[in-house]
Amino acid sequence: MMAGNVRLLGTRKMVTMFDAIIFDWDGVLVDSHIIIVTAYQQTLREANIDISKEYIERHIGMGTEEIFRDILRETSQLVDDALVKRLAETKNQKLANLNGQVQFFPNAIDLLEAVKDKVKVGLATMNIKNIVDSLVNTMGVERYFQTIITADIVKQPKPNAEIFLKCAQQLNLSPEKCIVVEDSLFGVKAAKAAGMHCIAVTTGKYNKKELQQEKPDTIVTNLQQVKNYLLNILNSTVV
DSSP states (O other): OOOSOEEOTTOSOEEOOOOEEEEOSBTTTEEOHHHHHHHHHHHHHHTTOOOOHHHHHHHTTSOHHHHHHHHHHHTTOOOOHHHHHHHHHHHHHHHHHTGGGOEEOTTHHHHHHHHTTTSEEEEEOSSOHHHHHHHHHHTTOGGGOSEEEOGGGOSSOTTSTHHHHHHHHHTTOOGGGEEEEEOSHHHHHHHHHTTOEEEEETTSSOOHHHHHTTOOSEEESSHHHHHHHHHHHHHOOOO
16 A cells, blocks of 8 residues: 555646546446447337437436436426336346346456556446446456446436445545546546546546546546556655
């Protein structure tokens, strides 16, 4: 583990020593965008609800039920909890059927390998437990994570800080000892609300200018840059 304060690569900000990295899953480690949108589209089509692909894309990251609530409001329909749950269950089943199409982003495994023996590693995702557990196991990466927090474990979706705070709690660490890697506006907001350092990566649907509005501590474009950034901090002796 690190000791002392270190200067971050390419910035004048300082970060105290950190003992954990918390990754989002969809859009950060895995490229699941297409199948998530497909699952929503199929579900909405069966329910005779019409919403644009772009609307779905811009809401990924805030939790399935909350997305359906927003879609119902946007299409001037009654926001009924029972309907929301039925839509979410249908979407999750369709998503599970498409899991075989999920692929890691380039350098995802190299990144996990590079940090696994240096700090604790957590996963905090608004996907649901059975889908994430299945993917983590079949894709052979369960050994990298000390804890996995999913949407069905928390009461409040991102951008609420609960998911990251619960992840830190499971890792037995205070929030300021954690660095979050996120791709969505909702995730960056949640990380900052939790009092955590946040690396935003433009592998999702948000560009650098949009992510900057949520004030992440740094923005990178790919996982190789995330790896370089983290290793620079972990290996630095500059105070």
